[in-house]
Amino acid sequence: MTAKCIMVLGTTSGAGKSWLTTALCRYYARQGLKVVPFKAQNMSNNARVVASSNGQGEIGSAQYFQALAAKATPDVRMNPLLLKPERDTHSQVVLMGQVSEEMSQMPWRGRSLKVWPVIAQALDELMAENDVVVIEGAGSPAEINLHASDIVNMRVALHSNAACLLVTDIDRGGAFAHLYGTWALLPENERALIKGFVLNKFRGDATLLAPAPQMLQELTGIATVATLPMWWQHGLPEEDGVFDDRSVAAGAVTLTVAVIAYPRISNLDEFQPLKNIPGVRLMWVRSPSELAGLAVTDWIILPGSKHTSGDLAWLRQQGLDSAIAHHAGQGGAVLGICGGLQMLGEALVDPHGIDGNGPGLGLLPLVTAFETIKTVQRTQTRFDAGMLDPGNPWAALAGVQVSGYEIHHGQTHQHPAMAKAGDMARAVLPGGLGWQNGAGNVLGLYLHGLFEDPCALQALFGKRLGGPVPTLDVVFNGLADYIEQHFEPGVLAGMLA
Numbered sequence: 001m002t003a004k005c006i007m008v009l010g011t012t013s014g015a016g017k018s019w020l021t022t023a024l025c026r027y028y029a030r031q032g033l034k035v036v037p038f039k040a041q042n043m044s045n046n047a048r049v050v051a052s053s054n055g056q057g058e059i060g061s062a063q064y065f066q067a068l069a070a071k072a073t074p075d076v077r078m079n080p081l082l083l084k085p086e087r088d089t090h091s092q093v094v095l096m097g098q099v100s101e102e103m104s105q106m107p108w109r110g111r112s113l114k115v116w117p118v119i120a121q122a123l124d125e126l127m128a129e130n131d132v133v134v135i136e137g138a139g140s141p142a143e144i145n146l147h148a149s150d151i152v153n154m155r156v157a158l159h160s161n162a163a164c165l166l167v168t169d170i171d172r173g174g175a176f177a178h179l180y181g182t183w184a185l186l187p188e189n190e191r192a193l194i195k196g197f198v199l200n201k202f203r204g205d206a207t208l209l210a211p212a213p214q215m216l217q218e219l220t221g222i223a224t225v226a227t228l229p230m231w232w233q234h235g236l237p238e239e240d241g242v243f244d245d246r247s248v249a250a251g252a253v254t255l256t257v258a259v260i261a262y263p264r265i266s267n268l269d270e271f272q273p274l275k276n277i278p279g280v281r282l283m284w285v286r287s288p289s290e291l292a293g294l295a296v297t298d299w300i301i302l303p304g305s306k307h308t309s310g311d312l313a314w315l316r317q318q319g320l321d322s323a324i325a326h327h328a329g330q331g332g333a334v335l336g337i338c339g340g341l342q343m344l345g346e347a348l349v350d351p352h353g354i355d356g357n358g359p360g361l362g363l364l365p366l367v368t369a370f371e372t373i374k375t376v377q378r379t380q381t382r383f384d385a386g387m388l389d390p391g392n393p394w395a396a397l398a399g400v401q402v403s404g405y406e407i408h409h410g411q412t413h414q415h416p417a418m419a420k421a422g423d424m425a426r427a428v429l430p431g432g433l434g435w436q437n438g439a440g441n442v443l444g445l446y447l448h449g450l451f452e453d454p455c456a457l458q459a460l461f462g463k464r465l466g467g468p469v470p471t472l473d474v475v476f477n478g479l480a481d482y483i484e485q486h487f488e489p490g491v492l493a494g495m496l497a
Contacts, residue, residue: 406447
């Protein structure tokens with residue numbers, strides 16, 4: 001069996017490739033087809049832990065969500081190359097789910113030549129095992145300075161003989177120029193793979209677009225097959241960030257969740273489910289003034305970080321350390337996840353030069369030591385049934401079984417001197433995965449994905465909502481319904497012909 005490949009290309013980054021790929025995965029899966037996603041190379045600090053031939057490995061979170069939308073088991077072949085930026089000029093390279101120090105030190109063009117056989121093999125295997133592979137490109141396929149060493153756009157399209165859609169963000173302006181310019185810069189054999197143009201994020205009266213789509217078709221021979229209206233609250237996280245002004249609650253605000261948005265924030269998309277819960281307002285915070293209006297019942301979250309010591313230094317420079325400590329001192333809820341947990345402790349110790357040394361925020365009597373071996377694994381665990389006193393903000397998690405994932409170099413333990421003096425954090429998850437202060441309002445977890453776990457979400461928000469909490473499956477079906485409504489009749493089925 002050889003799968004039919006559908007590929008989503010974009011005129012720019014942020015055009016809408018990721019969410020459209022996700023929607024197509026669910027649409028074709030609902031037709032009874034065996035579907036998987038694929039993206040040859042992704043650059044993102046948003047990652048998930050999935051199955052690999054070596055046990056478990058990392059892929060970009062967009063491909064993880066796309067796999068769930070396709071009703072497929074996520075595995076590393078769906079995103080064989082993941083680049084995780086650590087500095088402006090350096091990225092950690094994850095190849096087939098595992099960190100590759102050799103690739104991380106290699107120049108970009110040399111790396112591309114070396115990894116292409118691995119990428120091609122992963123794609124070939126997926127094509128052999130499935131009916132449909134929905135492929136996502138990266139950036140633009142018409143970056144002529146990068147074309148010769150391309151491993152993520154048209155080289156993949158040619159290898160798989162993919163039927164390609166080219167999507168553009170019309171809200172930015174210049175959409176028809178973007179579409180025509182991208183098409184014009186491609187070689188003839190690559191143009192032949194483009195089967196339709198998609199206008200995304202349209203606001204207004206679609207009849208006013210005429211005669212531009214027809215004129216564009218006369219120039220290129222390619223029809224505009226969909227005009228997708230602007231949709232702010234589709235429910236998926238943005239792949240490159242969720243810093244927007246539209247993170248507003250549906251209905252009256254009953255809880256504000258303030259996530260500290262430091263420069264090297266990672267896995268920020270795990271908070272997207274909070275945006276989908278009525279009454280919850282999600283804020284992305286970069287200054288103390290943004291925390292000034294928080295009620296004691298509101299939450300502050302310190303998320304993951306790709307450079308914990310650097311982001312902790314930035315947090316102090318902004319004066320956010322004092323604001324967080326004040327909230328915690330008033331009994332307000334503070335949650336640290338992974339790098340955020342490490343920041344909540346007393347100290348960071350880095351004997352191997354992995355991340356950096358430094359003092360912590362001192363809200364938990366813990367110390368973190370960075371190790372050369374990186375922990376990458378999916379984890380199922382259970383919160384201590386007796387850990388939480390009634391009335392503290394995390395009491396609803398007592399005894400709840402949760403699933404998530406770990407991606408960290410640090411190992412966190414009780415601070416020896418403080419423990420000797422009787423000042424100890426309470427272990428709320430086994431194996432050093434979770435800790436709580438004596439008052440119960442400060443919680444630190446190594447476990448990512450708490451807000452993606454249905455049991456945890458229902459425990460935390462079910463009583464507040466008086467019923468079931470919105471799930472990702474509802475989001476995926478909504479995406480599929482949306483494209484079915486707005487694509488020209490017969491186009492989606494015709495892509496498989």
